[in-house]
Amino acid sequence: MSLFNVYPLFDITPVKAKDVYVFDDKNTQYLDLYGGHAVISIGHSHPKYVKNISEQVAKLGFYSNSIQNPLQVELANKLEEISGCKNYDLFLCNSGAEANENALKLASFHTNKKKIIAFKNSFHGRTSAAVAATDNPKIIAPLNAQQEVEFLALGDLEHLENSLAKNDICAVIIEFIQGIGGLDESTSAFYKGIETLCKKYNTCFIADEVQSGFGRTGDFFAFQKHNVQPDIISIAKGMGNGFPIGGILIHPSIKASFGLLGTTFGGNHLACAASLAVLDVIEEEKLMENSTEVSKHFFKKASEIPNLKAIKGRGLMLGLEFDFPIAEIRKNLIFNHKIFTGSAKNPNLLRILPPLTIKKEHFDTFFDALKSELS
Template identity: 40%
Template structure:
């Protein structure tokens, strides 16, 4: 008898061990992992520096609550602030929690309720973040949602200009829509959001849960465009697989998040933050990030060459090591076939193959993945 709620459409694969970009199942079969826990294991599985940091913290203490001052919280917050244009950090346990904190802070600071998000966005599955998500399939079956969310077409400056007014508390956006199909925002669109937020007094919130922590070749994806958000949210890659999220905000927002305004029992847990500290120390280096950008460009170029004769492929898009192969037909069967042949990839909607390899992936492993994608015909396994 299965004692779990059936909330996940699980693959027929049970992991026994993992290291770097390789997963081994309970039958001894090896897989090249271009999922990375859905952009979580950015340093690959079981990175030695993260193991050492976690083991060191385990020998000190595991939990005391946020009633106590915490040196490790200050250290990790300092690293996040140092590598961003923001000033204050709230720690939580997940991306949904980080986005909940952002929504609460925006409403409390502005004393307004309306929040603009975008169609095909994804911000989480709590009631607040579900309401912020611009996808009907996420809303279906849960009754009335949290009110005053407005969903606009992504990359549509005209629609944004029409919707913006002084009643808007915030605009929340992904620099690259992940679950929505690996769709990058244009520089014009993202800068228009910033401009209109500044003009109307709304807060500019960027959801960096999937794009942050080096995934696109910058510490945070918005840095490609020299944007200055009021708030960014993080999780996934921050803890290399340990549960941790964070909301970063500008100095002016501190006044709205004083004692009693928000909290999290496990937020800023020292074990998770030990992993985060080690992760940030490696990823937030100019040389490391430059190499991620180089690998991303290489992967995209090799895919373009390998799939040039596949008429079903319409576009290869994304940023850094967050890429999508957009197709004219559904790709579920093709993704399953790749998995059977030893390559783990994801979907982003019905027609997009999503690639999220560890940032430490080797060029040889990239070549191996591209070869497998090329050798398994998308046409043969697409609906």
């Protein structure tokens, strides 16, 4: 049987990894500045992470959500403590797409409406409603296109209110820093405006923190810089450091009932053990503070790069935008300098999403390589 050929692959086969380094089947070392799409938060093979998962799987790897699972309660409490999101409820699932799917479904249940507002260049996942709310017609099948979604420009409060005033919008979903779309973000005034208008028109305000959450921006969540309170917050990538886990934080104004949401694998014992390790390490090793500090060094070094159009993002959710396509540079960084970086929908943007354990000297290595390629 062949694999369904949907991924363009680099000819590299990783077999092990440690902290910010990945090693291939020839024992070649690569500096990982992409973290597998921002998934690796506390570094590859962190000893506490390995210990937590190993000890848990030796006891109990999985049972269904029809029984008590104290690890879910422990995770919810730890998440509330470290994130500062007080009094939210937690529903656990397996991925970012599932998190957004459940967020949108819950918003529709809560408001009894069905239309969605998303934003240009958004990416929210590849499942039914999540992919319909993604601004990329190439990945939206006719089945998904039946969802009613309106895409607005970032910053356009006038059109947002005009749409909400029709009183048929269940949710406004937004990435506070866009990921695949190219690291664009708007102003605090715009985000506060969304919050105000959603309250006015009985619409759920969904913060998609799938990529930007778990300390990546220097705050636990990207929205926290703007002093807003979303109704639902979706989480995933950095949450499990590679173990599949996702979830939504749900404001107490939205009430639960039996059967409203459900999952087989979501919140399983291994997933909870993985995420608890992530939260412990973020706290113990002060990785949010590290994200902020190392980011300053990145901006300083980036300012020395010629032909640079913009430095985008914050914390360790970063991008370097040029006035030419970066595909060749990205390929050369991998094969000539053994450095993983990422791309975006914007072909001129090089994305940097390293483990939160990254140090200044790792960025020095990257910028030396980048200067070499640009010259």
